[in-house]
Each structure stands twice: as structure tokens, then as C-alpha cells.
Amino acid sequence: METVYFKGNACHTGGNMPSVGDKAPEFSVVDPELKELHISDFPGKKIVLNIFPSLDTPVCATSVRKFNEKAAEKKDAIVLCVSMDLPFAAQRFCTVENIKNVIPASAFRSPEFAKEYGVELVDGPLKGLLARAVVIIDENGKVIYRQLVDEITNEPDYEAALKML
Numbered sequence: 001m002e003t004v005y006f007k008g009n010a011c012h013t014g015g016n017m018p019s020v021g022d023k024a025p026e027f028s029v030v031d032p033e034l035k036e037l038h039i040s041d042f043p044g045k046k047i048v049l050n051i052f053p054s055l056d057t058p059v060c061a062t063s064v065r066k067f068n069e070k071a072a073e074k075k076d077a078i079v080l081c082v083s084m085d086l087p088f089a090a091q092r093f094c095t096v097e098n099i100k101n102v103i104p105a106s107a108f109r110s111p112e113f114a115k116e117y118g119v120e121l122v123d124g125p126l127k128g129l130l131a132r133a134v135v136i137i138d139e140n141g142k143v144i145y146r147q148l149v150d151e152i153t154n155e156p157d158y159e160a161a162l163k164m165l
Helices: 060-073 089-097 109-116 158-163
Strands: 003-006 007-010 046-051 077-083 103-106 132-137 145-149
Touching: 003 089, 046 060, 060 089, 060 158, 089 145, 132 158
Parallel strands: 046 077, 077 103
Antiparallel strands: 003 007, 046 132, 132 145
């Protein structure tokens, strides 16, 4: 269990994020066409997991926009923007915002994703949603970067993450 904050109030995750050097836990998330996505779907690529509570918040939307902008420069990486939002809502957001360089992904039918990556909020006002985090998985399935953002209303450290690509 890890402690994060929402507007200064402590919240907890239902586990711990994988550490740098760990084999990344397998996952299943759903894209806007309701197709399941797994680590094995991206051979030879680094996978950036931009994890957040909901696209319906300004900071989460900003993180998707910023990773979309930066991802265009990284041909050997794929960015999955993972939340509990339904795939339809994520697709609508990406269409309206002209987001084309990241893949919106929903963990709504994959509670094991939240548990395996230690990002399920188990208390507080956002209970049941995902904490804000970034995990980067290398081409060999190893975690090479992780950040659990202490204050959910803050953006992740884009520069630190992008240096790993």
C-alpha cells in the first residue's frame, strides 16, 4: 500500500507499483474498439503507461495531450493512456482533441491491472479509480521507469519519463 494525496488529503493504493528492474506484470486493457491490449502486442517497442483517474479532469486531459505531443517524436515507443474511463468516452476525448499519437486504454474490465500495477485507489474521494502514475516498460518487458505522483492533482514528471525513451 502506498500513500498519495488528493487536494492534500491522504489516499491509499491497494498495493505497490513494480520496481525498476522488475519484470512488468502482464496486463489486459481495452482500446476504443473494445480490443484487448497486452504487453505482447507491442514487440520491439518501449511501452509508456500514462495512468490516471479520468479524462474528465483537467490534469488528466493535460497529461494525455502532453504525451501525445511528445510521443510523435519517439518511433520506438508506444504510449497507452490508461484510466477507468469507458473506451467510448476516451475515444470521444481523443477525437475532439485530435489526439493521434497515443492509445487511449481502459482498465474498466481489468481490475487485475490496477492491482498488479499498485495503482488502485482504495479509499478517499476517488476510491475505485486509478492513481496518477507513469510506468515505462522496455523492449524486454522490464520496468525501466516508475513514478507514482504524490499529489493526484499534479502532473507527472514528463521530462524524467521521456529521458528513458
